[in-house]
Amino acid sequence: MPVRTSLPPMGQPMTQRRRQKYYNTSSLNGKWCVLLTISMALSVYMVIVTETVHLSSSMEPSLHMDNPLLDFVKSSFSSKVRDVSSTRTTIHRHNVSDTTTTMAKNLEYDGDEDDQKKKKNSSNRTTSSDNQNPAVEERHIPRRKPNNDRRRDRNRAKPPINETEIDWSKYTFEETAMPPDISNMEFYNITSDGEFNLWDHDPTLPYWMKTYFRWHKWKRRTWDLKNWKSERWLIVQCLMDQDKRKCGGTSDRLKPIPTLLRLAYDTKRILLIRWTRPSLLEEFLMPPVGGLDWRVPPAMVDVIHNVSYGKKLSPFQLIDKYTHTGMSLVRAKYQTNTPHLTYKSLVEQDTNATRPDYMARRRMELSSQPDFNQVFHKVWRIFFTPSxxxxxxxxxxxxxxxxxxxxxxxxxxxxxxxxxxxxxxxxxxxxxxxxxxxxxxxxxxxxxxxxxxxxxxxxxxxxxxxxxxxxxxxxxxxxxxxxxxxxxxxxxxxxxxxxxxxxxxxxxxxxxxxxxxxxxxxxxxxxxxxxxxxxxxxxxxxxxxxxxxxxxxxxxxxxxxxxxxxxxxxxxxxxxxxxxxxxxxxxxxxxxxxxxxxxxxxxxxxxxx
CATH class of the missing domain: 3.40.50 (Rossmann fold)
Incomplete structure (x- = not known):
């Protein structure tokens, strides 16, 4: 809209400021007039060209061929229309005589590319022959599900573990069931054999580690490998024939050793390690003299490589759940870059006891125990030395x-x-x-x-x-x-x-x-x-x-x-x-x-x- 200006009353002089404002608004009004004139001229031109094209399309073919001017105007106008329409979103529709065919085609879509092409060709053949413009091929692209829908479907595919849905009788043996009403202190009460052990006089190691190390050494000398189901195993594995995908980096595989050690202690299991991917761990690391022997005995090698025995688990939540059951063999393919968090939760897992005297004693025990970073060096020396x-x-x-x-x-x-x-x-x-x-x-x-x-x-x-x-x-x-x-x-x-x-x-x-x-x-x-x-x-x-x-x-x-x-x-x-x-x-x-x-x-x- 042009900007309206007011002139000073008759007889009053125009100040410099008002004069400048008047000139500015006058120039602005002039610009608006020019733009309005141009737009009106373009509108008239478009109306004339449109009528001319419409008139030429209704003429006889002979007259149409004898008017090169009309052909030029029509072609130029059509090109302009195509240029303008290319910048907008156009909707192409099928001119199909049989609408039932189109509806059936849409309902029967199953995502197969070859079948889809056949259906499109058959649909195009049903198009009316008197239509001058052929039907544009319509592409049906399946829309990707939102993240929430995909997450819901994934959760449906992998339901949470429910004890009522698992046949525990397949994995439970009477002789391997966890001894009832026996505390860890009583279960691991094994006297020292008097031999040299790296953990005996170490002031940093917590008491529960020392008792487990003594029990582990005694267990290797007394286990019954012919009746291996009578023992409780926790074997950390990465096998070439079973673990086709990577097992994680070297640090992600071996840094959780203190965490798995605590889990084996809580569930009264024998902790061992078995690698064949890319080769045996014994090619790089060995148990030291006076340390914990984590190697798998030859009698258990065939058992481990038989997928029908035991259960192979990766998430720690599943490993923790199955190790507390009566299953004899639990195989863990476990990797993590935050083992200290899980270790801390395992050590402090029973701090919510209801008895005040127990809670006070438990807090005192936890305050004297080293954390993951402090104990890792000691545990590593007991487990590993270079080959x-x-x-x-x-x-x-x-x-x-x-x-x-x-x-x-x-x-x-x-x-x-x-x-x-x-x-x-x-x-x-x-x-x-x-x-x-x-x-x-x-x-x-x-x-x-x-x-x-x-x-x-x-x-x-x-x-x-x-x-x-x-x-x-x-x-x-x-x-x-x-x-x-x-x-x-x-x-x-x-x-x-x-x-x-x-x-x-x-x-x-x-x-x-x-x-x-x-x-x-x-x-x-x-x-x-x-x-x-x-x-x-x-x-x-x-x-x-x-x-x-x-x-x-x-x-x-x-x-x-x-x-x-x-x-x-x-x-x-x-x-x-x-x-x-x-x-x-x-x-x-x-x-x-x-x-x-x-x-x-x-x-x-x-x-x-």
């Missing part, structure tokens, strides 16, 4: 790299987590490599840095940085002298073979191809401190080493273009390290040796000694 081939490589690496256990810092960078090798540019990996080295200097300045990564680009760049003793990156430019002083002790790394290293969760091959996974694990665990980022591998090494308080979390690669909280190189040596560079900043639990002699493979009947 002879892996231990030889570790010792050779320590000597070659000039590393002394507990006198260097480890830095781990998972640069290729959930991506392919070529999915991240080299400069991006190099940037986070420098940040990982800087975090290591903040933990323990002035000591060697052992760098481990799943990327060959990161490993080679870390060695280059340590050799040149200078760093410059896109986010920060560090002075050469402080960096040289910070890396004065050097950066060392173990070039994996193959490079990048093979992962146990996704690859199948000979056992020596996976040695580097455990070599790097122990080289990081033997360091005084560990800095890590994405993935559970670096944190796993920290737990095995035992010095859980000497760590620094790196910015995770892949979340941002540059680290949000980058570490800075720390060139100055702390005061306690200036006086004595051999000073250990380790807790007493971390000084226990991780490299112990393994148990032998000598067979004594059906028992592996």
């Amino acid at each position: 002879t081939p892996v231990a030889d490589i570790i010792q050779n690496k320590l000597e070659t790299l000039g590393l002394t256990p507990h006198h260097y810092v480890a830095s781990h960078l998972r640069a290729l987590y959930a991506v392919d090798t070529n999915d991240r540019p080299e400069w991006y990996i190099q940037l986070y490599t420098e940040n990982a080295l800087a975090c290591a200097t903040q933990l323990r300045p002035g000591v060697p840095i052992y760098f481990a990564s799943d990327s060959a680009v990161a490993t080679l760049h870390a060695l280059k940085v340590g050799k040149e003793k200078r760093v410059s990156c896109n986010m920060t430019v560090f002075d050469e002298q402080p960096v040289a002083e910070a890396l004065a002790m050097g950066v060392v790394a173990s070039i994996p073979d193959p490079n990048p290293p093979w992962h146990l969760d996704t690859m199948i091959g000979p056992a020596p191809k996976f040695y580097d996974t455990f070599v790097d694990l122990y080289l990081m665990a033997l360091a005084g401190c560990v800095t890590h980022g994405k993935g559970g591998y670096g944190h796993w090494a920290l737990l095995i080493g035992g010095n859980v308080n000497c760590t620094l979390q790196q910015d995770i690669i892949g979340r941002r273009r540059f680290p949000e909280n980058p570490c800075t190189f720390t060139p100055s040596v702390r005061e306690e390290l200036k006086e004595n560079k051999d000073t250990e900043t380790l807790s007493s639990s971390a000084r226990d040796s991780l490299l112990m002699p393994p148990m032998t493979k000598v067979l004594d009947g059906d028992i592996l000694r």
Whole structure:
């Protein structure tokens, strides 16, 4: 609408401001007039062209052929109409003479592409022949169900476990039923055999662990393998013939050991481990002398590989439920990256007792028990030590790299987590490599840095940085002298073979191809401190080493273009390290040796000694 303006009364002068406003509104009115004129002209033009086309379509063919002007106008107008209609949503309908055929076609749709094409062709053949424009083919695309509907259907397909729907008689044996009215303290009351045991004089381990370890050792000597159903088993497995899909990464498989240990204690079961994917676990790790023997005896191997025996379970809720029943054999394919949460819930599961005296005693017991991080190092030493081939490589690496256990810092960078090798540019990996080295200097300045990564680009760049003793990156430019002083002790790394290293969760091959996974694990665990980022591998090494308080979390690669909280190189040596560079900043639990002699493979009947 044009803007109305008011002129000053007659005889009054027009001020400068009102004059400017008047001119502005006048120019605005002129623009509106121009636009209105153009729109009216276009409307008249469209009416004339429409009438002309309509008139030409009603003429005789001979007259129509003798009017090239009309043909030109008609073709130009039709092209304009097509251009305009292409920008809008059009609805194409079938001009089908038999509507029953169309309705039947829609009702009989079952999603099969070949049948659908046949039905469409038959439908098109029923179209009226006197129609000049052929019917446009209609596509029936099945609409995807909403998330709520899919979730509801999934829950229907997998109903929750109900005890009334399970035939427990198939898995329950009278001789394997849990002894009634017998407490764990009475059940596990086994006197010590007087032999050397790693758990006997350890002040950190809780009492229930020590009693279970003694009972487990006694059970291996007294079990009846010919009547294996008379025993209660909890076997952690990853088998090539049964577990076609991956069983999870190495850390996700073995970090839950304390959690499964507590579950075996609560349900009075014998805890064992059996791997055949990618190979036997004994190829990499062995039970140490004086530790817990978790190996499966030969008499039970055929039983485990028979899928008709026992029950294989993956979610911990199902494992927990079935282990409390009378089922003899429970096989667990369990992986998790948060085992500490489940461990805590198992230890504290009976704190809701109603008796006040029991609750007070229970709280006192829980306050004195170590948490998952504190107990993991002890449990690992009792369960595992490197196999002879892996231990030889570790010792050779320590000597070659000039590393002394507990006198260097480890830095781990998972640069290729959930991506392919070529999915991240080299400069991006190099940037986070420098940040990982800087975090290591903040933990323990002035000591060697052992760098481990799943990327060959990161490993080679870390060695280059340590050799040149200078760093410059896109986010920060560090002075050469402080960096040289910070890396004065050097950066060392173990070039994996193959490079990048093979992962146990996704690859199948000979056992020596996976040695580097455990070599790097122990080289990081033997360091005084560990800095890590994405993935559970670096944190796993920290737990095995035992010095859980000497760590620094790196910015995770892949979340941002540059680290949000980058570490800075720390060139100055702390005061306690200036006086004595051999000073250990380790807790007493971390000084226990991780490299112990393994148990032998000598067979004594059906028992592996």
